[in-house]
Amino acid sequence: MENKQITVTSPLLPDLEDFNLMLKEIWSSKWITNNGSFHRQLEAALCEYLKVPYISLFTNGTLPLITALQALNISGEVITTPFSFVATTHSIWWNGIKPVFVDIDPLTCNIDPDKIEAAITPRTTAIMPVHCYGNPCDTARIQAIADKYGLKVIYDAAHAFGVDVNGKSLLEAGDMSTLSFHATKVYNTIEGGALVMHDEQTKKRIDFLKNFGFAGETEVVAPGINGKMDEMRSAYGLLALKIVDDAIEARRQVALKYREALKDVKGVRFFDETAGVKHNYSYFPIFIDAQEYGMTRDELYFKMKENNVLGRRYFYPLISSFSTYKGLDSASDTNLPVATRIANEVICLPMHHDLSENDVERVLTQIVK
Ligand SMILES: *Cc1c(COP(=O)(O)O)cnc(C)c1O
Secondary structure, three states: OOOOOEOOOOOOOOOHHHHHHHHHHHHHHOOOOOOOHHHHHHHHHHHHHHOOOEEEEEOOOOHHHHHHHHHOOOOOEEEEOOOOOOHHHHHHHOOOOEEEEOOEOOOOOOEOHHHOHHHOOOOEEEEEOEOHHHOOOOHHHHHHHHHHHOOEEEEEOOOOOOOEEOOEEHHHOOOEEEEEOOOOOOOOOOOOEEEEEOOHHHHHHHHHHOEOOEOOOOOEOOOOOEOOOOHHHHHHHHHHHHHHHHHHHHHHHHHHHHHHHHOOOOOEEEOOOOOOEEOOOOOEEEEEOHHHHOOOHHHHHHHHHHOOEOOEOOOOOOHHHOOOOOOOHHHOOOOOHHHHHHHOOEEEEOOOOOOOHHHHHHHHHHHOO
């Protein structure tokens, strides 16, 4: 297996025997969804792990984005980043809201706070930033802008599971934050996600909204959706939570090796550790300066692919470049010069808990000349 395929990610799978024992419990209880015992246990365990007071589980990471916009009665226009997974912008569109793209900061790949104010109009009601690759947004600056204009802030924290800033959870920022527990993420429940909120009343409202708006057997208090996580995936999530710290440590080791080997390669840029930030090593993006490196990003990407090392051009194309969104005024390349450039420079290298030393060597051989 000299040349086995090295994938960009690999799901963190819990112990199968342990999972089977939990499945037996579920089978004998015959309670398979609708806020069962494992669902409640996972919410409690995640509150503790993530150091947040309230969380509501969802069946994926897109419904919490859609539901947060609903719960906060967001309308009109929402300012967001084009450098993300399409679900961020889709959630805005699905609520009949106009997304307004703002360019990113090349040093974090997050929405550039310096450029937010110019995009605010009388119709703007919220900002939806993304902690891209788990890099924390400048939450203080964004909150100051939001306060000045009376805007809500919903963070798409799909990449930021377990990321702390100065010992505090990044999920404390803004009005709400969303998480994704998709198979490809640092922590997964196969499919899954969550909404993090700061008070009990909001938690209650979100719990109603994700269950069709039911507030009891005969009362529907809002036009809700079905976003519930079932018992099987909640049980899986409890087991995955026990091994996620080891997985993050394994990722950290890979990041250390990548950084050490790439630090003197001309034309290859990557992120360093940020002081005060507990990272989750969810991705390892590198940025190729074709002039300096002597090869374009795409040439390197396809060379890697030929050698069975699968990187991912993440995020490329920009959300604003997809045909669905490219007609928007804010989607033009001239409005988004940094995001446009970065989207053409980036490759995420294989990054997961299951990479061997030999795998890491093989990845690096592709890049270091
Ligand atoms: C993965 C992801 C989502 C969507 O999550 P799903 O669980 O796949 O629905 C949303 N935003 C970002 C930035 C993501 O990476």
